[in-house]
Amino acid sequence: MKVYEKPNALYGTFERKTGPALESTHYCQGCSHGNVHKMIAEALVDFGVQDRTVFVSPVGCAVFGFYYFDTGHIQAAHGRAPAVATGIKRANPNSIVLSYQGDGDLAAIGTAETIHAANRGENITVIFINNAIYGMTGGQMAPTTLIEQHTTTTPGGRVEGIHGNPIRMCEMISTLTAPTYVERVAIGNSKHIMKARKAIRKALQIQIEGRGYSFIEILSTCPSGWKMTPPDARDWMLEHMTKVFPLGVFKDESKAREPGSWDRVIKPFEPEAVGAYLKDFVGATVADPSQSKPQEMHCKFAGFGGQGILTMGLFWAQLAMRAGSKVSWIPSYGPEMRGGTANCQVNIADERIGTPLVEEPTMLAVMNQPSLEKFEAEVVPGGVLLVDTSMVKTAPTRTDIKTVLIPASEMANQMGTSKVANVILLGALTAATDAFPFEYVIKTLPELIKKKSLVEMNIEAFTRGYQYVREQQNG
Amino acid sequence: MATQLMKGNDAIIIGALAAGCRAYFGYPITPASEIAHAAAIHFPALGGTFIQAESEVSAVNMLYGTAGMGIRSMTATASPGFSLKQEGLSYCAGAEVPAVVVDVQRGGPGLGNIAPEQSDYFQATKGGGHGNYRLIVLAPNSAQEMCDLTGLAFELAEKYRNPACILTDGFVGQMMESVDIPEPKALTTDHRSWAVDGTPATRGNLINSIYLDPYELEAHNLKLQAKYERCEVEDVRFEESDIEDADLIVVAYGIVSRVALSTIALARAKGQKVGIFRPITLYPFPTKRLAQLAEKTKKFLVSELSTGQMVEDVKLAVGHTAQVRFFGRCGGVVPTGNELLDQYDAILGEEG
Structure with a gap:
């Protein structure tokens, strides 16, 4: 003979409950939550998973799931249980995660979380208590409230043209590819209840075996919210709700899913492995002790997008950093982006750098007309202005600065690619400012270029730019 | 490393x-x-x-x-x-x-x-x-x-x-x-x-x-x-630069504190004793330290990329013991160093 008693996954007395009557639940007479709680608890014990179960309590009457289930609990905000459950399951795939939700929680405020957790096929079990009403907040219309059903927010009954139709979640979720098992059951007569028990057990079994996402919708009664006696509520549910929400299996791919195939795991932190990975990824920058630091410079590189402006500035900053300077690099951003120029700003200094923004450049390199027009006036007296004359048709007007003109884009085209014009300018800049010795750049440049096949061409480009300026200086 | x-x-x-x-x-x-x-x-x-x-x-x-x-x-x-x-x-x-x-x-x-x-x-x-x-x-x-x-x-x-x-x-x-x-x-x-x-x-x-x-x-x-x-x-954290003798303390965080840092040498070259106070923890806010500083320094300038938010905490911290001015830019505009220097001129040029 089988003895039916309270399963051990429910507490003997409910110590977490506030107020008197620690042996009874807070649920109303005739409410289906009690039945469902008992079926879940029984399954958790039978399957031996109570210790590793995490119950996600929703907002709604079942928010107090932690009064009753002797399992781990994480309470979630209204509608967010599937997102919280996702985090939990990823954190420990060995945990058994129950997202237990009512109709307002699951099918109204949390629709997005519901659909997307299902769509990702999280290996969790969603228990959906559909009683066609908001119970805890005072009997308002739920997304599943039936047409003509009276609630405190549809006092004249739900009207299709005003309130929309009852939403069918099993039908929606079963259209998705990922879910494994979707079934709608009811807490009706004993036959229904046995079916509900079977469905809950099957859903949990699927999760335990790692076969993926299950969604069990349980048509439930809310005699208080419906203002009916418990027997009337059960009859009403079976008569009316099952017409709108037909019972049955909507999707079952449990046999087709490989057990244990769900492996979206967060592995534990291994400091040494992370350290090695980060070092490998960022690649240590080795300062060159033989190279002395360049002078302090505040540089602006400007031109069209696609001319390699940002890279030019980045190379310049890296050359200085490897020589032991403090550097900052910032691309055009915010209001700077207007006016047809892309630019980046580089600061090079011995000491800590203040603003990364260069308001008064000591060095300006321009690769298009708008950049010359916009920035020439900013250069400090005695500063250096470098112009790609292939791209800029008017001559600079300032006489109090050092102007270096070089047809960098044409020189690049002669080499077969316009893409190295920026590096030709770098060569010119090096010669014009004497910021770095030629040999230092030739030695360092290969380390800055990611594609090794391009190293030779860049060295050649740099050399041509450098020599062009040196010849001008000597000539 | x-x-x-x-x-x-x-x-x-x-x-x-x-x-x-x-x-x-x-x-x-x-x-x-x-x-x-x-x-x-x-x-x-x-x-x-x-x-x-x-x-x-x-x-x-x-x-x-x-x-x-x-x-x-x-x-x-x-x-x-x-x-x-x-x-x-x-x-x-x-x-x-x-x-x-x-x-x-x-x-x-x-x-x-x-x-x-x-x-x-x-x-x-x-x-x-x-x-x-x-x-x-x-x-x-x-x-x-x-x-x-x-x-x-x-x-x-x-x-x-x-x-x-x-x-x-x-x-x-x-x-x-x-x-x-x-x-x-x-x-x-x-x-x-x-x-x-x-x-x-x-x-x-x-x-x-x-x-x-x-x-x-x-x-x-x-x-x-x-x-x-x-x-x-x-767990209050902050950073101070040149505040020991400051007649004016600039309070700024994030990018604005970097702009302010660039102005200090320029201001001091003009004989203006300006320092910077940078909260690193915005909560907990360094209220006590600011109150202390206000005992000595009587002028504060708060600069933010907003129409005035942190300035309220600075005012709460210093109460009526010091004057608190605000200079903010917003919409994506960042104050330039020269704009801050103009503020210093105006504040330090005032009587009292």
């Missing part, structure tokens, strides 16, 4: 990984998306998890789930997304879950623009969601600090079991500077006394923020309050 030139946004992920962060949940938004891009590469490569969530709201709730399991986890967003995350952060604070969130502030209100602002200060420091709570708010002003303060955010979040926030802006995120990569260390904290991690050891634990009984909820609030008071004593 490995050093590399990198963007502030990338440095956040490097700092997080080195601190043992194992999960990242995010939703695309400019100018914070690069943080998600870096996370999408590095978290899976290191056996962690990266999820592009269906919404900012879901992202912060996934974070609540993993962090509630005792795993260091994070999310990052920009201002409109930060607004959406307030619900989740309130729950994290209420349930004492140590989550880390990054807000790369952009222009607002509403859709605003993608240029930098510092106009989420109120939302970040005053408890932007419902209820009595605070985030621990750290404000980096360099790529190195983006990395280091992210690590610190995880430590403080766990120390107080409270969400911590990196409050930064688009400039600090986009800026490249050299970053020393920290050496990851084994975590010494044990989450089993409070977390629910799906093992027998934590079966009796509860992550929860509902207290139906008013007296219980009041007690819970007072417990949270006691933590914040402790935090205000133990």
Whole structure:
């Protein structure tokens, strides 16, 4: 003979409950939550998973799931249980995660979380208590409230043209590819209840075996919210709700899913492995002790997008950093982006750098007309202005600065690619400012270029730019 | 030590990984998306998890789930997304879950623009969601600090079991500077006394923020309050430059503090004794220290990328003992060094 008693996954007395009557639940007479709680608890014990179960309590009457289930609990905000459950399951795939939700929680405020957790096929079990009403907040219309059903927010009954139709979640979720098992059951007569028990057990079994996402919708009664006696509520549910929400299996791919195939795991932190990975990824920058630091410079590189402006500035900053300077690099951003120029700003200094923004450049390199027009006036007296004359048709007007003109884009085209014009300018800049010795750049440049096949061409480009300026200086 | 030139946004992920962060949940938004891009590469490569969530709201709730399991986890967003995350952060604070969130502030209100602002200060420091709570708010002003303060955010979040926030802006995120990569260390904290991690050891634990009984909820609030008071004593951080003899102290954080730094030598060359006070923790705010400084220095200038938010905390700190002026730009406009210098001229030129 089988003895039916309270399963051990429910507490003997409910110590977490506030107020008197620690042996009874807070649920109303005739409410289906009690039945469902008992079926879940029984399954958790039978399957031996109570210790590793995490119950996600929703907002709604079942928010107090932690009064009753002797399992781990994480309470979630209204509608967010599937997102919280996702985090939990990823954190420990060995945990058994129950997202237990009512109709307002699951099918109204949390629709997005519901659909997307299902769509990702999280290996969790969603228990959906559909009683066609908001119970805890005072009997308002739920997304599943039936047409003509009276609630405190549809006092004249739900009207299709005003309130929309009852939403069918099993039908929606079963259209998705990922879910494994979707079934709608009811807490009706004993036959229904046995079916509900079977469905809950099957859903949990699927999760335990790692076969993926299950969604069990349980048509439930809310005699208080419906203002009916418990027997009337059960009859009403079976008569009316099952017409709108037909019972049955909507999707079952449990046999087709490989057990244990769900492996979206967060592995534990291994400091040494992370350290090695980060070092490998960022690649240590080795300062060159033989190279002395360049002078302090505040540089602006400007031109069209696609001319390699940002890279030019980045190379310049890296050359200085490897020589032991403090550097900052910032691309055009915010209001700077207007006016047809892309630019980046580089600061090079011995000491800590203040603003990364260069308001008064000591060095300006321009690769298009708008950049010359916009920035020439900013250069400090005695500063250096470098112009790609292939791209800029008017001559600079300032006489109090050092102007270096070089047809960098044409020189690049002669080499077969316009893409190295920026590096030709770098060569010119090096010669014009004497910021770095030629040999230092030739030695360092290969380390800055990611594609090794391009190293030779860049060295050649740099050399041509450098020599062009040196010849001008000597000539 | 490995050093590399990198963007502030990338440095956040490097700092997080080195601190043992194992999960990242995010939703695309400019100018914070690069943080998600870096996370999408590095978290899976290191056996962690990266999820592009269906919404900012879901992202912060996934974070609540993993962090509630005792795993260091994070999310990052920009201002409109930060607004959406307030619900989740309130729950994290209420349930004492140590989550880390990054807000790369952009222009607002509403859709605003993608240029930098510092106009989420109120939302970040005053408890932007419902209820009595605070985030621990750290404000980096360099790529190195983006990395280091992210690590610190995880430590403080766990120390107080409270969400911590990196409050930064688009400039600090986009800026490249050299970053020393920290050496990851084994975590010494044990989450089993409070977390629910799906093992027998934590079966009796509860992550929860509902207290139906008013007296219980009041007690819970007072417990949270006691933590914040402790935090205000133990974990205030700030940086001072040239304040010893200052006639005028500039109070600024993030990118504005960098602009201010560039002006000090220029001001002093003109004989103006100007110093900088930079709060690193925006909550807990360095109230006491500012009050101390106001005993000696009688003029303060607060500069922010906002129409005036942090300035309220500075005024509260110094009371009537000193004069507090405000100079803000917003919409993505950053004050120039010359604009700040003009402010110094005006303030120091005034009588009294």
